[in-house]
Amino acid sequence: MGYDPANPMVDRITDIGPPHYAKFHPPIIANNKGKWLYHEIPQAGVLMHKSETGDECWTVRVGAARLISIELIREMCDVADAHCDGFLRFTTRNNVEFMVDSKDKVQPLLDDLASRGNKFPVGGTGAGITNIVHTQGWVHCHTPATDASGVVKAVMDELFDYFTSMKLPAQVRIALACCLNMCGAVHASDIAILGVHRKPPMIDHTRISGVCELPLAIASCPLGAVKPAKAEVDGKEIKTVKVNVDRCMFCGNCYTMCPAMPLADPDGDGIAILVGGKVSNSRSAPKFSKLVIPFIPNTPPRWPETVAAVKNILETYAKDAKKYERVGEWAERIGWEKFFEKCDIPFTIKSIDDYRLAYDTWRTTTQFKYTNHIK
Amino acid sequence: MAKHDTPLLDELESGPWPSFVSDIKRQAEKNPDCWDILGQLELSYKEKITHWKHGGIVGVFGYGGGIVGRYSDLPKMFPGVEHFHTVRVNQPASKYYSTENLRGICDLWEKHGSGMTNMHGSTGDMVLLGCRTEALEPFFWDLTHGMGQDLGGSGSNLRTPANCLGQSRCEWSCYDTEETCHHLTMHYQDEIHRPAFPYKFKFKFSGCPNDCVAAIARSDVAVIGTWRDDIRIDQAAVKEYVAGNFASNGGSHADGDWGAFDIQKEVIDLCPTECMWMEGGELKIDNAECTRCMHCINVLPRALRPGAQQGASICVGAKAPILDGAQFATLIVPFMEISADNEFENLIDFIETIWDWWMEVGKNRERVGETMQRVGLPTFIKVMGIEPIPQHVREPRSNPYVFWQDEEVPGGFERDVQEFRKKHAA
Secondary structure (H helix, E strand, O other): OOOOOOOOOOOOOOOOOOOOHHHHOOHHHHOOOOOEEEEEEEEOOEEEEEEOOOOEEEEEEEOOOOEEEHHHHHHHHHHHHHHOOOEEEEOOOOOEEEEEOOHHHHHHHHHHHHOOOOOOOEOOOOOOEOOOEOOOHHHOOOOOOOOOHHHHHHHHHHOHHHHOOOOOOOOEOEEEEOOOOOOOOHHHOOEEEEEEOOOOOOOOHHHHHHHOOHHHHHHOOOOOOEEEEEEEEOOEEEEEEEEOHHHOOOOOHHHHHOOOOOOOOOOOOEEEEEEOOEOOOOOOOOEOOEEEEEEEEOOOOOOHHHHHHHHHHHHHHHHHOOOOOOHHHHHHHHOHHHHHHHHOOOOOHHHOOOOOOHHHHOOOOOOOOOOOOOO | OOOOOOHHHHHHHOOOOOOHHHHHHHHHHHOOHHHHHHHHHHHHHHHOOOOEOOOOOOOOOOOOOOEEOOEEOOOOOOHHHOEOOEEEEOOOHHHEEEHHHHHHHHHHHHHHOOOEEEEOOOOOOEEEEOOOHHHHHHHHHHHHHHOOOOEOOOOOOEOOOEEOOHHHOOOOOOOOHHHHHHHHHHHOHHHHHOOOOOOOEOEEEEOOOOOOOOHHHHOOEEEEEEEOOOOEEOHHHHHHHHOOOOOHHHHOOOOOOOOOOOHHHHHHOOOOOOOEEEEOOEEEEOHHHOOOOOHHHHHOOOOEEOOOOEEEEEEEOOEOOOOOOOEOOEEEEEEEOOOHHHOOHHHHHHHHHHHHHHHHHOOOOOOHHHHHHHHOHHHHHHHOOOOOOHHHOOOOOOOOOOOOOHHHOOOOOOOOHHHHHHHOOO
């Protein structure tokens, strides 16, 4: 039995979808679904959900790298087998949740997790930072402008205290996307770490005919900067493209469509910081993250400048914001001019939008605050 | 025994946060190919640039998605990652697992792949990172026959739907997100596995306006739980909060020095519609003015609950920035009942109305939110057969250039300029 390469379509099974979720509910969940009354966070990383049946679900939330091995997953299974009737779950932010059905089972679970070195940090709840959602970076992607796992590890090491405590004004969601495609969708995060390119694509005339549909490459540019052109390869004239570099915004969409137009570069690439986004509708509407630091060079393995920039914004916010205020709500209340002043971040022309719909972000009122920007 | 020196990566083994470097090394002891992940990544750290080639079309027979091709651009130096394809396995709704199931997946990935994973990818799939092309069909055979599981989406198709954990472990969820997600995932297996769309299309299901699965920021159709009657209040519990006997926000601020709980300052004054007040020791809400933002419910979880007449708001067209900038999803249906009783018929009808239109008019690699921008919200609302209501906009338009239609103006557009000239000399 098993796959037979000579007869690949024999006994083939397709379109069966994922397993039914109810097979994986631990008993405490299966018995109380739809009956939950309220929850509490007795300590950072521990949640208690109370059911109308009187049952309590105690959840221990554990941070994990997004990039994990099956050896580590098996160890997570060992923990779940020992404490949680053989069930566990993952959150949308790459945390792992171990659930037990009574308070007295929590401490043994916490002790077990703590005995396994730094593999299972408990936290990520309430008014703190939780796991950083992120993309692949140099570990597994062809378009990144920075690494993902390494930057995240460096930032989380520095901010670890905020993961294991709940002392911020509100939850702070940090996210990283390693290029402007934003597979990580960092566009609505309190603090976004974004890989950016700064050099236009090169054109590999020797490869372009074989790997690229020229009209698609030309159409891929949102600013019409990619134009048809001719070039000479091995003494023969070929059809190719050229790039009007003055119009290039370094989005990389042409490279996505045409492998003969690579744009990554060790000096060109780096990190931008955007802040003030949120997804929740709580109090104020969802907000986009705004660009406050246009470029920080890539400095592996620990990206100290990026780590310092994130920490500075987080701690300035922590000192100044009111209870419940998200980073973006704080920045809007004090005014973005005050945000730059308080964070001591230089305001540059790069933070003024000059793309489509930019006018929405220009200030069209005489209301402003006098900050150190006004000489 | 390490195959490559990795002095830069080794610096990421210290510190309190779990180290992916230590973890890959642990996996490399079992599967030596993983040393080449570290070797190639070390080179990227040194040179500050990726060493993965652009794409590569690979997959399993009959599917147009679920596998993402990936090849090293230094295969001689790092043969263990010469082919290093991504396999997306459709996660169970809510991401609960039995250890039996997870161990099965681990065994399968030990047999066919590198042993490295992402739990989970941004869209929701289990992401198995790194296998050779010739391993794909045997893996798929074992996944379907041995595990009874299937691949997720990639490319211009319906991407793997995802949900917050909803009613399974949350008191706020206004519909059964995991049942909705599972039902629609099963209903649309063909659309997930065989790309037929202009571009990717995503569903996400959040149980309440806190939107823990980021539906409004990330999905083409965002189904976000809400209610249409009154917030349920337990006045006795309100008194306990006011007396300081219950921790506000479930205790989420316990480690900060915020002083005693103040219901006026922390709830009533932060209500965006100013529709709450205290009267005779009771918390009053003018529910007709409430926009269901969740703040008061978040702060007083033992006293306040969403109303009992529950359903969802449907928003359409969110996307990340590529290309015309990021978009949030736009509110199209303020309230829809979401029920397994009619097999989600109204939601399915809504989705398929969008698809019928978008598959016709959407351009290559145009998300539906971009198509909406291109044709305008009025056109989209007409296509959907929905009455325009003020809830569709934040404010009415300020520019006066309305596209009136021929049939809307008495006498139509056709006029005789000669007749006009008889009364108006040139």
